[in-house]
Amino acid sequence: MRILKLQKKDLFPFLEAISDSAELWAPVAMPAESAAGSLKDPHWAAVTQKSKFHFQRIKDFADIALHTTRTIIPPKKLMVPASFNMFHFTEKGYKEDFSHISEKILFGLHTCDIHGLLTLDKIFAQAFPDPYYLEARKKALILGLSCWPDEYCFCKSTHTHIVEEGYDLFFTDLENFFLVWIGSSRGDDLIRLAPQFFDEKLSEKDIQRYIAWQSERDKSFRTEINFTRMPDLMELNYKAPFWEEAGAACLACGSCSMVCPTCNCYNVTDVQFLGGKPGKRLREWDSCTLPEYSEVAGGENFREHKSQRLKLWYTHKLQAYVSKYGKPSCVGCGRCLVTCPVQINVKSVADALEGHPVEAFWKRFSQEVAK
Amino acid sequence: MNAENKCLTETNPFTPEPARIVRTYHLTEDVKFFQVRFVDMEKALQFKYKPGQFAMLSILGAGEAPFSISSSPSRPGLLEFCIRKMGTVTSALFRLKENSLIGLRGPYGNGFPVEEMKGKDILIVVGGLGAAPLRSVLLYSLDNRDQFGRVSVLYGAKRPAEMLFRDEYFALKQRADLECHLTVDADDTGQWPERIGVVTTLFPYLHAVDPVQTYALVCGPPVMYKFVIKELIKLNIPKNQILMTLERRMKCGVGKCGHCAIDYIYTCLDGPVFTYWDVIHMRELI
Numbered sequence: 001m002r003i004l005k006l007q008k009k010d011l012f013p014f015l016e017a018i019s020d021s022a023e024l025w026a027p028v029a030m031p032a033e034s035a036a037g038s039l040k041d042p043h044w045a046a047v048t049q050k051s052k053f054h055f056q057r058i059k060d061f062a063d064i065a066l067h068t069t070r071t072i073i074p075p076k077k078l079m080v081p082a083s084f085n086m087f088h089f090t091e092k093g094y095k096e097d098f099s100h101i102s103e104k105i106l107f108g109l110h111t112c113d114i115h116g117l118l119t120l121d122k123i124f125a126q127a128f129p130d131p132y133y134l135e136a137r138k139k140a141l142i143l144g145l146s147c148w149p150d151e152y153c154f155c156k157s158t159h160t161h162i163v164e165e166g167y168d169l170f171f172t173d174l175e176n177f178f179l180v181w182i183g184s185s186r187g188d189d190l191i192r193l194a195p196q197f198f199d200e201k202l203s204e205k206d207i208q209r210y211i212a213w214q215s216e217r218d219k220s221f222r223t224e225i226n227f228t229r230m231p232d233l234m235e236l237n238y239k240a241p242f243w244e245e246a247g248a249a250c251l252a253c254g255s256c257s258m259v260c261p262t263c264n265c266y267n268v269t270d271v272q273f274l275g276g277k278p279g280k281r282l283r284e285w286d287s288c289t290l291p292e293y294s295e296v297a298g299g300e301n302f303r304e305h306k307s308q309r310l311k312l313w314y315t316h317k318l319q320a321y322v323s324k325y326g327k328p329s330c331v332g333c334g335r336c337l338v339t340c341p342v343q344i345n346v347k348s349v350a351d352a353l354e355g356h357p358v359e360a361f362w363k364r365f366s367q368e369v370a371k
Numbered sequence: 372m373n374a375e376n377k378c379l380t381e382t383n384p385f386t387p388e389p390a391r392i393v394r395t396y397h398l399t400e401d402v403k404f405f406q407v408r409f410v411d412m413e414k415a416l417q418f419k420y421k422p423g424q425f426a427m428l429s430i431l432g433a434g435e436a437p438f439s440i441s442s443s444p445s446r447p448g449l450l451e452f453c454i455r456k457m458g459t460v461t462s463a464l465f466r467l468k469e470n471s472l473i474g475l476r477g478p479y480g481n482g483f484p485v486e487e488m489k490g491k492d493i494l495i496v497v498g499g500l501g502a503a504p505l506r507s508v509l510l511y512s513l514d515n516r517d518q519f520g521r522v523s524v525l526y527g528a529k530r531p532a533e534m535l536f537r538d539e540y541f542a543l544k545q546r547a548d549l550e551c552h553l554t555v556d557a558d559d560t561g562q563w564p565e566r567i568g569v570v571t572t573l574f575p576y577l578h579a580v581d582p583v584q585t586y587a588l589v590c591g592p593p594v595m596y597k598f599v600i601k602e603l604i605k606l607n608i609p610k611n612q613i614l615m616t617l618e619r620r621m622k623c624g625v626g627k628c629g630h631c632a633i634d635y636i637y638t639c640l641d642g643p644v645f646t647y648w649d650v651i652h653m654r655e656l657i
Contacts, residue, residue, distance in 0.1 A: 086385060089431055093389050094474055127640065128384040128625035238654065265629030268622045272432035279432050286622075286629070293630060296620050297436065297458030300593070302655065312632065320635035 002182045004191065005199040005206065006171070011178065012061040015107060017194035019058075022103035022141070025078060026064045027071050028056040055106070066173065068108065069150050070333050074261035075106055075113050076120060079136045080285075082258075086132065086268070087281040094281070101136045107143040112153075112333040114144050114167050115160035116261025119321075119329050123264045132283070141186060144170035146217075152334030154223040154347070160331040161218070174209050223337070225350045227328050230318040233353040238311075242352040247307025248369065249342040249362035254287030256313065256344070259335040262321075263287065288312045314349055384625050387429040387474020388414060390450075395469055398453060398535045402500065403465055404441075405452045407475060420444050421482030422508035423616055423644045427624045428452070429474030433463030437621045439643070440478065441503045443510035450475070453503035453535055479624040480643050483508045483588065483614060492520040492584045494577075494608075496599050498527050498570050498591020502535040504616045504643075505590050513549075520584060522549040523577060527570025527591075529556045531563045552576050570595065574602045582607035589615040596657045600647055613647035617656065 006014065015024060030052045053068040055075055087094040109117075117137070124133035144167040155161040163170060168187030172179040180198065182188050191198060237243075257263040267286040272279045286293065289309045294302040303309045321329035336345035343360035351358045394406040407428075409415040420426075420440060429435040436458070442451035456465050467473070485508065493512055497505050512519050524543060528534035534555065543551040552573040554566040566573065570591070587603045589596065596615060603613050619631035619638040631638035634653040650656045 091431065091472070093472070094387050094429070096383050096386060124627060128627070130627050131383045131385075264627065266622065266627070267630075268435060268628070270432055270434040281435075288629065288632070294620055296618055297461060298455075300618075302619065308655075315634060316632065320632075323635045 002188070003202065004180045004182070005202055006178045006180050006197055007199075008176055008178065010197040011066075011171075012064070014194050014197045015058075015061060015064075015105075017197075018190050019105055022105045024058040024105045024107060025055050025075075026058050026107040027053040027068045028058070028063045029053055029065045029068070030072075055108075058107075064108065066108070066145070068147070070110070070112070070153075070335055070338070072335075072339075073259060074116050074333065074335065075109055076116060076261055076263075078104060078106060078140065079117065079120065080124075080133055080264075080266070080283075083282055083284040084132070085280045086283050088278040089270075089281065090278045095278075096131075097280075098132065098135055101132070101139055104140045105143060106140055108145045109142055109167070110145065110147045110155075110333070111163045112155045112158075112160050112331040113261055114142060114163045115155075115158075115331040116333070117142070118166045119262040119331065120264055122325055141169075141190065142167045146170075146172040146213075148217060149221050150334070151222045152337040153332065154221060154225055154334060155332030156218060156221045157223075157225045157227055158328060158330055158332035172210065172213070174206075174213055177206075179206070179210055223334070223347055225332075225347060226354070227318070227330070230328065230350065230353065231322050234315060234319040237353050240352070242358070242363075243307040243311055245366035246310055246344050246349070246352075246362050247305055249365040250289065250306040250310055250344055251341060252289050252291055252306050252309070253341070254290050255339050255341070256336045257287030257289065258285060259339045261331055261333055261335070262317070262329045265293075288316075310344065314346075317346065318350075318353075384476070385623065387427070387435070387476050390473055390475040392467055392469055392471045392473060393449060395467070399533050402453055402455045402533075402535060405454060405464070407450045407452065407473065408448065409475065410472070415448055418447070418450070418478070420478035422485055422511045423482035423504060424478035424480045425504075425624070425643060426450065426452075426475055426477030426479065427621075428460070428464070429476075430460055430463040430467070431472075431474075434460045435474070435622075436460040437479070437624055437639070439504035439507070439616065441506040443507050443514060445511050445514035451506075453500070453506070455500055477624065479639055481641060483616075483644055485511060488586045489518045490520060491586050492581060493522045494580065494585055494587045494603075495522075495524045496570060496587060496589045496591070496603075497525065498595040498599075499529060499533065500535070501590030501592070501595075502526065503590075505588060506536065508588060516548060521578075523580075524549065524551045525554075525570055525573040525577070526552070527554045527556070527568075527573065527595075531555050531558060531560050550578060569598070571598045571602050574606075580606050580608070583609065585612060587613045589613065593657065600650075603647075610648040610651065611646045614644055615647070615650075615657070616643045617645060618643070 053065055053071045055071050084100045085097045088097055124130040167183040170181040265286045266283050269282050317330045318328055330346050337347055342362045344362050348358050348360035389410040390407045391410055393408050396404055398404050425437050425439045427435050428438055438452045441453045454461055495505055512522050540553055554568050554573050555563055558567055585608050587608050589599050621631045621639050622628035624639050626637045626640040633655050
């Protein structure tokens with residue numbers, strides 16, 4: 001692999017040089033007032049404070065946020081938008097619609113988000129490949145960026161704090177300069193568009209700097225989960241009472257799925273247009289925690305209770321994906337930790353599975369209800 | 372922006388192919404029979420499927436839903452479906468006249484392991500609308516009668532008027548090369564010539580079953596499985612030779628939308644045909 005050096009001041013000029021022919025998307029900080037809102041609740045204050053970045057199309061390079069925590073919504077929204085049209089239809093039949101897909105350069109993806117896309121690849125790119133996903137994926141260049149864990153990050157536990165594939169370029173931020181890892185032939189092409197910014201020579205000092213950064217970063221994780229135990233613990237705890245407790249507190253809002261980089265579920269709805277216009281077949285994000293997720297025509301619902309639906313969510317993340325692909329479908333981004341209003345998240349569920357004390361609203365809620 | 376608005380590299384597994392309703396009529400008050408053919412004749416003849424597989428049918432403006440194929444691949448060209456009026460898509464489908472265009476894609480799912488079943492005895496246990504998916508494998512075994520051992524059919528419906536393909540089943544009773552027992556929960560006509568009671572009451576009438584040789588195929592309302600399986604286990608039929616086909620919500624049919632997930636499998640890819648061992652092994656199946 002080729003690794004180059006890029007001075008910090010040259011980053012935006014480089015991005016400018018390569019983004020002529022494609023849309024550039026990157027994390028941008030949300031205006032403080034819209035992020036903080038007027039919520040007084042300390043949990044929500046923490047949530048809004050911790051999730052104030054989002055991927056946005058860049059017009060002004062000054063908007064790009066380099067030192068970000070996780071974005072509210074992961075970059076999956078740029079591969080499969082929350083809602084898009086699959087087909088137009090008239091009485092003559094169905095015509096596929098790929099108009100929402102465009103050439104994009106995505107800058108600032110953290111390692112967890114790159115692994116999120118690699119996880120979606122497993123689902124969307126195998127057995128009956130999904131052309132909408134593949135087309136968007138092919139048209140997107142992935143420019144990763146190193147990051148620093150906050151108290152909710154646990155990507156070291158999921159081994160997604162490092163990336164070996166899934167990016168075209170990866171920028172490791174070492175304060176004054178970046179180490180730029182070239183991960184693909186297309187990434188190499190980008191460098192060739194503006195080679196003047198890059199230095200081929202790395203000094204011994206640069207390498208030491210990287211090693212020091214990495215070991216310091218690895219020591220900074222404050223949330224840890226033992227994922228290798230999870231499949232067995234899921235099986236053994238299938239009837240554990242905490243599922244009912246979590247189910248009772250769950251709002252069935254679906255937020256956990258919206259923010260999860262590996263949640264792939266979707267719903268399909270036909271919209272009939274009157275007045276001679278063609279109809280649309282819409283594909284929209286769905287969540288297995290929503291009430292009608294497993295309901296079939298006639299009203300039979302295979303997962304009527306919230307606890308059943310939560311169990312499906314966690315079976316999929318912690319157990320099912322492991323049995324198929326040898327690793328959990330959790331990438332340790334911490335989005336469910338900062339998003340769930342009642343703190344049902346991978347950490348609190350893992351604690352419950354381990355039999356550890358659970359510090360979460362849903363547990364306190366169940367204790368209050370029991371009183 | 373992709374000016375062509377077209378997928379450049381892949382075939383689109385979600386595209387419904389135009390198909391025509393060749394024939395449709397009521398089987399019961401709320402169940403209709405549909406004979407469908409791809410508009411493209413070549414496609415109609417090339418469409419290969421296995422008994423127990425399903426297809427996604429699209430009705431313009433109403434949406435798309437999964438339906439098990441009731442016809443047998445041993446009779447190519449036309450596809451048949453038995454559909455109960457339940458929701459938006461089926462209501463729209465019921466309004467369509469013969470010669471209407473619909474969208475069809477598939478076949479999906481694993482289907483029954485007919486190759487593995489060859490040379491073996493087949494015991495088909497049907498409850499109500501379960502006749503729809505099991506009709507495919509029944510017709511297949513009749514069309515290839517010499518490739519199977521004994522064929523037995525037990526069919527229970529609520530009332531005589533709700534027995535699907537009643538004439539076909541009465542005709543089966545006349546055949547010497549298979550065994551067929553019919554029952555209704557209640558006879559409101561006073562003219563029902565066959566047995567009365569739930570489908571499990573038919574088991575005592577079965578001729579001696581050789582359990583190791585037998586594949587039992589079950590489909591019916593959810594409430595039926597527990598009782599039927601109990602009878603099959605009593606007969607010592609191995610758990611992995613008790614096959615059932617299940618229903619789940621599906622939006623894609625190809626393992627993408629997630630709705631039919633159970634444990635670590637997708638009903639659309641790994642089902643809808645499961646063994647009784649799968650049911651014990653994976654929770655939530657029935």
